[in-house]
Amino acid sequence: MYVLGEEREIKFMYKRLGIIGGMGPLATYTFYKNIIENTDAKKDQDYIDMVILNASYIPDRTEAILHGGESPLPALLDAIKSLENSGCDLIAIPCNTSHYFFDEMQNSCKTKILNMIDLTGEKLENLGVKKVYLMATGGTVKTGVYEKYLSRGNIKIMPASDEEIAEMMKVIYDIKAGKNPDTGGLHNIAEKQLKLGCEKIILGCTELSTEKGRIAGIDKSMFIDAMEVLKDKILELFGKKD
Numbered sequence: 001m002y003v004l005g006e007e008r009e010i011k012f013m014y015k016r017l018g019i020i021g022g023m024g025p026l027a028t029y030t031f032y033k034n035i036i037e038n039t040d041a042k043k044d045q046d047y048i049d050m051v052i053l054n055a056s057y058i059p060d061r062t063e064a065i066l067h068g069g070e071s072p073l074p075a076l077l078d079a080i081k082s083l084e085n086s087g088c089d090l091i092a093i094p095c096n097t098s099h100y101f102f103d104e105m106q107n108s109c110k111t112k113i114l115n116m117i118d119l120t121g122e123k124l125e126n127l128g129v130k131k132v133y134l135m136a137t138g139g140t141v142k143t144g145v146y147e148k149y150l151s152r153g154n155i156k157i158m159p160a161s162d163e164e165i166a167e168m169m170k171v172i173y174d175i176k177a178g179k180n181p182d183t184g185g186l187h188n189i190a191e192k193q194l195k196l197g198c199e200k201i202i203l204g205c206t207e208l209s210t211e212k213g214r215i216a217g218i219d220k221s222m223f224i225d226a227m228e229v230l231k232d233k234i235l236e237l238f239g240k241k242d
Helices: 005-011 023-039 059-065 073-085 097-107 116-127 138-143 144-155 162-176 182-195 226-237
Strands: 017-021 048-052 089-090 131-135 154-158 202-205 223-225
Touching: 017 023, 017 073, 017 154, 023 182, 023 226, 048 073, 059 138, 073 097, 089 226, 097 116, 097 138, 097 144, 116 144, 116 223, 116 226, 138 144, 138 162, 138 182, 144 154, 154 202, 162 182, 182 202, 202 226, 223 226
Parallel strands: 017 048, 017 089, 131 154, 131 202, 202 223
Antiparallel strands: none
C-alpha cells in the first residue's frame, strides 16, 4: 500500500509518464482524455509530459489466465522496457486484468509502476467501505486479484455468478469490438447487488469505465472507477490536480 510518508517523498518528482495502452484502445483514449480534461493547466507546457504506447499486440489477458492462451507477460515486459528507454520514470497501466502480473512487472524494472487495484483498495479503505461488488473481466474476477489487495482493509467482495460474469464479459468485448453495448444487464446486476447490501460497485475493467454513464438508473456515487482512481493519483504525483 502507498503510505503518506512515501507520497510526500516522491510527490512532484516525476518528469515523464509512460502509459501502456491498447488493452483496449478505447479505454486508453478515455484514460488520456480524462487526464487532459482534469489537469490544472493554462498552456501546453502545463500538461504532463507522457509517452502513450498503444500496445495492442499484447495477448488477451483473460484468455491467458483462464484458458491457457498465450501469456501477455513477455509483451508487457517489452512495453515496460520501451517506455523506460523513452525516458519515462513513472508507468501506468489502464488495464485491471494485467495487474494479475503486477509483481513480475514491477520486479523486472527499476521504474515505479502504479498499481491501480492497490490504489482502489486504498480509496475504499479511506471511505470506510467494507462490502463491494466487482464488475470486471472473468480473468480479474476469478483469479482474486482484487481480493489480494482489498483483503488488507478487510473489504469483502460479494460473489459474482457465472451468469453475471458472462454478462459483464459480453459488454466488455462488445466495447472492444467497437459495438454499441447493451448495458441493461449491468444495470440489473448493480441494482440487485445494492439491494443485497453492497456499499460500492467497483468498475474493475477499463472498458466499463468508458460506459459508466450508461448504466442507467444507478447513482454514479455508488461506483468506484479504478481507472479514475489511477488518473487522480497521476495528477497528484505530477502536481497537476485541478
